[in-house]
Amino acid sequence: MSTAQETADGGAQPWAEVTPDAARRLLVAAVDAFAERGYHATTTRDIAGRAGMSPAALYIHYKTKEELLHRISRIGHEKALEVLRTAAEREGSAAERLAGAVLGFVRWHAAQHTVARVVQYELDSLGPEARAEIVVLRRESDAAVRGIIADGVATGEFDVPDVPGTTLAVLSLCIDVARWFNVDGLRTPDEVGALYADLVLRMVGAKK
Numbered sequence: 001m002s003t004a005q006e007t008a009d010g011g012a013q014p015w016a017e018v019t020p021d022a023a024r025r026l027l028v029a030a031v032d033a034f035a036e037r038g039y040h041a042t043t044t045r046d047i048a049g050r051a052g053m054s055p056a057a058l059y060i061h062y063k064t065k066e067e068l069l070h071r072i073s074r075i076g077h078e079k080a081l082e083v084l085r086t087a088a089e090r091e092g093s094a095a096e097r098l099a100g101a102v103l104g105f106v107r108w109h110a111a112q113h114t115v116a117r118v119v120q121y122e123l124d125s126l127g128p129e130a131r132a133e134i135v136v137l138r139r140e141s142d143a144a145v146r147g148i149i150a151d152g153v154a155t156g157e158f159d160v161p162d163v164p165g166t167t168l169a170v171l172s173l174c175i176d177v178a179r180w181f182n183v184d185g186l187r188t189p190d191e192v193g194a195l196y197a198d199l200v201l202r203m204v205g206a207k208k
Contacts (some may be wrong), residue, residue: 023061025051027075030068034118038067039125068124070130076112076119077137083108084144094152095206100202101145102174109178110189116178142167149204159175159205170200 029050087101152158
């Protein structure tokens with residue numbers, strides 16, 4: 001499934017607000033190309049062709065192929081972080097907030113699986129400066145989940161001897177959904193999200 005179709009249960013495309021239209025089309029084309037061929041095997045000509053544009057037209061909006069990947073990665077990480085922060089800042093018990101965070105995070109990675117694969121697995125293709133910017137966003141995602149788990153430990157809701165290690169395990173479990181999710185599979189993004197939320201609550205020893 002192409003990024004243009006990945007909207008069911010996942011909201012609008014991450015770059016729905018990107019303007020002008022040509023810049024948005026190039027982002028969509030780049031995601032499809034990077035997901036299919038990998039960043040290094042994709043050329044700017046490939047991307048321009050998928051967008052129905054000439055290679056010269058691409059450079060009006062993006063100076064390099066890396067700039068495209070950086071923009072995709074930044075927008076994707078910001079959207080995923082927004083999901084986690086929204087859940088973390090809600091009222092309710094730590095268990096409720098953690099379940100909401102996992103459900104939303106997994107649902108996003110399933111519903112936007114093509115986008116998420118590029119966002120999560122092409123990090124090392126970025127140059128040092130761009131990579132450092134994305135690493136900051138990843139640390140903020142870690143902090144959002146870690147804060148919920150720490151709250152649960154503090155209130156006695158969770159039994160977690162290693163909060164940082166458990167946080168890493170939870171995020172890794174959720175992110176991996178983008179690698180295997182299939183729209184023709186047995187479960188919808190919502191169903192996978194609910195399953196993972198239950199698994200994570202069991203992982204942290206949530207009291208029922």
